[in-house]
Amino acid sequence: MNAHTPAIPGEPDSPPVLLASTVLPAPRRASAPASRELVAHWVGPGDALLDQVGAVLEDRFAADERDDWDTLRGRHRAGRFLVAVAGSAEQPVAGVAVVALLPRTGSAALLYLATHRDASVPGVGLSLMLFLREHLPAHGVTHGFLGEVERVEDTADPVESVVRRRRLAYYRRFGCRVVDRVPGYGMPDMTSGTLLPLHLVWLPAQTPLDDVGATLLTDLVTELYDVAYDRPADDPLLRRVLASITRTPHGSDARPWALGPQRTGTD
Numbered sequence: 281m282n283a284h285t286p287a288i289p290g291e292p293d294s295p296p297v298l299l300a301s302t303v304l305p306a307p308r309r310a311s312a313p314a315s316r317e318l319v320a321h322w323v324g325p326g327d328a329l330l331d332q333v334g335a336v337l338e339d340r341f342a343a344d345e346r347d348d349w350d351t352l353r354g355r356h357r358a359g360r361f362l363v364a365v366a367g368s369a370e371q372p373v374a375g376v377a378v379v380a381l382l383p384r385t386g387s388a389a390l391l392y393l394a395t396h397r398d399a400s401v402p403g404v405g406l407s408l409m410l411f412l413r414e415h416l417p418a419h420g421v422t423h424g425f426l427g428e429v430e431r432v433e434d435t436a437d438p439v440e441s442v443v444r445r446r447r448l449a450y451y452r453r454f455g456c457r458v459v460d461r462v463p464g465y466g467m468p469d470m471t472s473g474t475l476l477p478l479h480l481v482w483l484p485a486q487t488p489l490d491d492v493g494a495t496l497l498t499d500l501v502t503e504l505y506d507v508a509y510d511r512p513a514d515d516p517l518l519r520r521v522l523a524s525i526t527r528t529p530h531g532s533d534a535r536p537w538a539l540g541p542q543r544t545g546t547d
Contacts, residue, residue: 316401318374320366320411325357332373333363340394344471352378360507361391362419366407371396375404377412379425382503385496386422389504409454417485423496424484426504427456428467431479448479456481457489461497464524468509468517475517494527501525 323329334349346352355361359381366375378392390412395404416425429451432444448458459465459480466475480501482489492500505511505518512518 316368318366318368318401318407320364320407323363323365329365329373333376336376336394336396337392339397344469346470364408364411366404368401371400374399374401375408377408380508381419382507383420384503385499386420387500388416388421388425389508390425390427391508421485423487424482427481428478429481431477434477451481456483461526462524465521494525497525498522
């Protein structure tokens with residue numbers, strides 16, 4: 281979830297290659313056509329749908345929040361990234377998810393999650409999150425996966441502040457929790473190269489946040505910077521982020537791969 285923030289652009293209010301697929305009927309009246317049924321699946325490197333994926337990302341994310349599409353496609357071809365889409369017969373790419381695999385730590389990072397600006401079927405973000413939960417373990421994701429979400433305190437715009445709160449609440453519904461042991465977390469700004477402050481969040485598979493110690497956390501962030509941003513271990517921004525890691529956990533109420541309404545706790 282990356283600023284590359286999978287802010288679920290297009291679904292801010294939602295209480296939000298292996299060709300596996302997950303089929304989810306979209307909420308609709310009984311008379312609605314079957315062509316609106318949502319299907320989520322991986323998209324391979326040569327798939328014609330990739331052009332539509334790139335168009336959605338470029339439309340929904342600002343330049344400082346995303347890599348250029350050619351770079352992302354190259355990492356996809358190299359097997360470093362996975363791309364999933366959710367759509368229907370009438371709109372094959374209603375939503376997009378891009379995931380970076382972190383094999384050294386048995387984890388992954390959700391870099392982008394967005395709905396098409398003109399998506400006509402509700403539940404696209406939910407469809408993609410369910411798909412990732414089900415199919416990422418087949419790609420070696422045993423611990424859990426990371427995400428990046430914009431911080432409310434970094435905007436003075438009251439409207440944007442509300443949107444950011446809703447985005448964070450969206451992920452909490454799925455068991456994501458802010459990793460408050462990395463208060464200095466951020467990603468490299470894609471235009472200026474400075475640090476763009478973000479919340480780092482964690483969705484557990486087999487490892488609850490309480491069990492993510494400082495060593496694993498350091499390894500996770502280091503691998504994320506390597507795979508997603510091509511930043512070496514001695515990168516100044518990475519070293520700055522790692523220096524902010526605290527040794528004492530603050531706790532989490534997340535359950536492994538939890539779904540549905542949950543108490544939010546205090547991250």
